[in-house]
Amino acid sequence: MTDPSNKEENSAKGLAHKQAADAAFKEGDFMLAVKEYHTAVLHLRGLDSSPLSLAKVKGEKDVKEEDITEGQKLMSTIYSNMALCHMRLGRPARVTYWAKQALAVNPFNAKAKFRLVQGLVREGATIKAAALLDELEKAGPEDPAFAAERRNIEAMDRKADAKQRKELAGMFDRANKDAKEAEGTEETKDTEGNDAGRD
Amino acid sequence: MRLVSLVAADGATISVEQDIIEQSGTIRNILNDVGLSDAAIPVPNVSGPILARVIDYCRHHRNDISRRQPQAPLLGEENDSSDAVTQRAISQMDEFDHDFCRVDQGTLFDLILAANFLDIPPLLDLVGYTVACKMKGKSVQEMRDTFAVKNDFTPEEEKQALEDNAWVEE
Numbered sequence: 543m544t545d546p547s548n549k550e551e552n553s554a555k556g557l558a559h560k561q562a563a564d565a566a567f568k569e570g571d572f573m574l575a576v577k578e579y580h581t582a583v584l585h586l587r588g589l590d591s592s593p594l595s596l597a598k599v600k601g602e603k604d605v606k607e608e609d610i611t612e613g614q615k616l617m618s619t620i621y622s623n624m625a626l627c628h629m630r631l632g633r634p635a636r637v638t639y640w641a642k643q644a645l646a647v648n649p650f651n652a653k654a655k656f657r658l659v660q661g662l663v664r665e666g667a668t669i670k671a672a673a674l675l676d677e678l679e680k681a682g683p684e685d686p687a688f689a690a691e692r693r694n695i696e697a698m699d700r701k702a703d704a705k706q707r708k709e710l711a712g713m714f715d716r717a718n719k720d721a722k723e724a725e726g727t728e729e730t731k732d733t734e735g736n737d738a739g740r741d
Numbered sequence: 742m743r744l745v746s747l748v749a750a751d752g753a754t755i756s757v758e759q760d761i762i763e764q765s766g767t768i769r770n771i772l773n774d775v776g777l778s779d780a781a782i783p784v785p786n787v788s789g790p791i792l793a794r795v796i797d798y799c800r801h802h803r804n805d806i807s808r809r810q811p812q813a814p815l816l817g818e819e820n821d822s823s824d825a826v827t828q829r830a831i832s833q834m835d836e837f838d839h840d841f842c843r844v845d846q847g848t849l850f851d852l853i854l855a856a857n858f859l860d861i862p863p864l865l866d867l868v869g870y871t872v873a874c875k876m877k878g879k880s881v882q883e884m885r886d887t888f889a890v891k892n893d894f895t896p897e898e899e900k901q902a903l904e905d906n907a908w909v910e911e
Contacts, residue, residue: 548750548785548786552785552786555785573775576774576775577775580770580771580774580775581783583767584767584782584783584784584785584786585783585785585786587767587786587858588786588854588857588858589786591854591857593849593850593853593854593872624774628774636773636774
């Protein structure tokens with residue numbers, strides 16, 4: 543079984559690596575920040591887990607905010623920060639992945655939800671992103687970050703609309719032209735048949 | 742196949758093939774995000790002997806490629822409850838899996854913690870199921886005795902807990 547003194551040592555190391563990651567992020571070294579956050583997670587993960595609670599079948603019960611432990615809040619913050627690092631590194635799939643991990647640990651982490659919106663927008667999933675943004679805006683209607691992301695969604699939707707219009711433009715004209723050409727071919731065949739019968 | 746070095750809590754270094762250890766979501770995420778390097782990955786919450794056992798388990802299941810990917814539900818199973826998912830996983834256990842769990846309680850608990858830490862859902866299901874079977878049919882006091890759990894409830898808290906979970910006795 544895990545030695546309690548190791549728990550304290552791992553907790554201290556985990557926090558130190560998190561601080562190193564935060565510092566690397568501020569310096570703009572996002573890859574180093576990701577490495578340090580991963581090392582922090584390795585030291586902090588599972589510290590407040592008990593074998594008996596892990597053994598039981600997980601039920602689908604509603605989680606209340608007061609049930610979220612400090613350890614879970616810390617892990618959720620780290621995962622959310624990793625999502626932000628991947629935003630800076632231009633990896634939208636990893637943004638979405640880590641934002642979801644953050645929300646799995648703490649569903650009340652509003653920053654993580656916003657990171658998920660950002661990841662989904664950059665992956666092109668604007669409908670899902672807009673639905674989540676609606677929820678966030680209810681709690682913070684004046685937040686400029688939300689408004690900026692809303693503008694991103696609208697710009698992507700306009701772009702997708704314009705592309706679709708271009709692809710569909712003249713569709714009916716093309717269909718009519720094809721139909722007329724097909725009629726013309728049939729008339730020529732009929733005429734040839736009649737001429738052949740006249741000799 | 743490239744080797745990944747892991748350093749356990751007691752300082753033991755174990756090298757394992759990448760395709761084997763990628764059954765661990767924790768390690769797979771590190772490799773996805775920062776790539777494979779010569780630097781060893783610390784596994785500070787798992788001892789050397791337990792880590793070696795976990796790697797043996799992963800080596801046995803090496804050819805099951807689905808274990809190296811995030812566990813997405815299969816078509817038609819997306820709305821299954823976690824209970825149904827666990828039952829399905831249990832039905833797929835083989836003789837190796839059953840033998841793997843014939844260990845003392847301390848080792849069993851360490852394996853649960855390791856499976857959770859390394860994020861290996863099939864292993865967590867396997868060992869968790871084994872512990873759950875040991876709990877079946879036991880009274881609260883019998884479970885405390887079996888698992889050496891101290892009763893730290895006040896009399897009022899214990900009474901409330903029994904009332905909240907009275908449906909279990911029905």
